[in-house]
Amino acid sequence: MSAQTDRELADPQALAQLERHLGDLEATAKRTGADLSAVIAPLQQQIKRLHAELSGRISRWERVQLARAAGRPTALDYVERLCSDFVELHGDRVYGDDPALIGGPARWQGRPVMLLLQQKGRDTKDKIRRRFGSSNPEGYRKAVRLMDLADKCGLPIVSLIDTQGAYPGIAAEERGQGWAIAESIRRMVRLRVPAVCAVIGEGGSGGALAVGVGNRVLIQENAWYSVISPEGAASIIWKDSAKAPEAAEALKLTASDLLELGIVEEVIPEPMGGAHLDVDAAATLLGEAVSRHLDELGLLGASELLIQRSARFRALGAFREGQETG
The missing domain is CATH 3.90.226.10 (2-enoyl-CoA Hydratase; Chain A, domain 1)
Structure with a gap:
C-alpha cells in the first residue's frame, strides 16, 4: 500500500471500516477453519500503523467513538x-x-x-x-x-x-x-x-x-x-x-x-x-x-x-x- 493511500485511510471512520473487515475475516477463519493468516496478518499491521499515526492528533469526539468501539471489553x-x-x-x-x-x-x-x-x-x-x-x-x-x-x-x-x-x-x-x-x-x-x-x-x-x-x-x-x-x-x-x-x-x-x-x-x-x-x-x-x-x-x-x-x-x-x- 502506498504512503498516499495510508494517509487517505488515516482517519477514524476509515480505520473503523478496516477493523470491521478484520473482524469479519477472523470470524470466517474461526467458523470455517480456513487459514487466512496471509490476509489477516498484513491487515493487523496496517491497522496498528494507522492507529500509531492517529494517536497524536485524535480529537475528543474521536476518543468518544473509541470508547464505543465495537468489541470494546465490557x-x-x-x-x-x-x-x-x-x-x-x-x-x-x-x-x-x-x-x-x-x-x-x-x-x-x-x-x-x-x-x-x-x-x-x-x-x-x-x-x-x-x-x-x-x-x-x-x-x-x-x-x-x-x-x-x-x-x-x-x-x-x-x-x-x-x-x-x-x-x-x-x-x-x-x-x-x-x-x-x-x-x-x-x-x-x-x-x-x-x-x-x-x-x-x-x-x-x-x-x-x-x-x-x-x-x-x-x-x-x-x-x-x-x-x-x-x-x-x-x-x-x-x-x-x-x-x-x-x-x-x-x-x-x-x-x-x-x-x-x-x-x-x-x-x-x-x-x-x-x-x-x-x-x-x-x-x-x-x-x-x-x-x-x-x-x-x-x-x-x-x-x-x-x-x-x-x-x-x-x-x-x-x-x-x-x-x-x-
Whole structure:
C-alpha cells in the first residue's frame, strides 16, 4: 500500500471500516477453519500503523467513538480475565433485579473484593436486555445492598463504570430514579472500606457517579467521563445532536483532560489502537493499576478512608471570586 493511500485511510471512520473487515475475516477463519493468516496478518499491521499515526492528533469526539468501539471489553470481559470465585448477587429486595448493574463478591487477582459492574452487553440481544448499561432504580438499590455487605464483611470495593447515564424511561422515574442515585452516592461516601473506581468505557452523568464515589478514580486511556454525553449536551445547547463533536470539545471529557483537572488519579494505558484490539493486554494493564491502588488504600484505617474520600470530592472543581461592582 502506498504512503498516499495510508494517509487517505488515516482517519477514524476509515480505520473503523478496516477493523470491521478484520473482524469479519477472523470470524470466517474461526467458523470455517480456513487459514487466512496471509490476509489477516498484513491487515493487523496496517491497522496498528494507522492507529500509531492517529494517536497524536485524535480529537475528543474521536476518543468518544473509541470508547464505543465495537468489541470494546465490557466489565464482565475484565472479570473473566482478572477475577476468580465471582458470585453474582441478584435483586434489590424492593422491586426486582437489574441486569445493567451487577455485582457480588469475587477475588480480584487473588484479593477478596466486592464488585460493582456496569455491564453494557456483548451482542445485540444482551445489550437490549441490559439497556446498554443504563440502570433502573433497582440497579442502584442493588448497589447499595452490595455496599452494605462489603462494609459488613470488610471487602474492598472495585467498581467498573461503563454507562452513558441512568435509564431515562418513564417507569424508572416513577420508581424514584433520582432518589435511588442519590442514595447510592450517599452510601458510597460513607463506606468504611477502600473503594477503587475505574471508568472502562463511558462514564455519563449521575448514572456513573452513583457507583463512582471512590477513594481513587481511574480511567482508561480511551474512555470518557462527564456530567452529560456529547449528544445530550448538543441537544440542550444547540437543539441539534449533530453538534456532538463541538460539545465533546467543550466538555473536556477525555482521560487526559480529567487528569489535568484533578478529576481522576490515573490514566490507565490501553494497547495500541484501543482496548478492543487486544482485550488480554488491556485487562493486564487495568488489573495492575487497580491492584496497586488497593494495596495503597489497604494501609489506611476506616476513619482515614472516610476522611480521604470526603476530602477528595470536596476538592473537585475550580472557582474564581468576582469583584464587587457598583
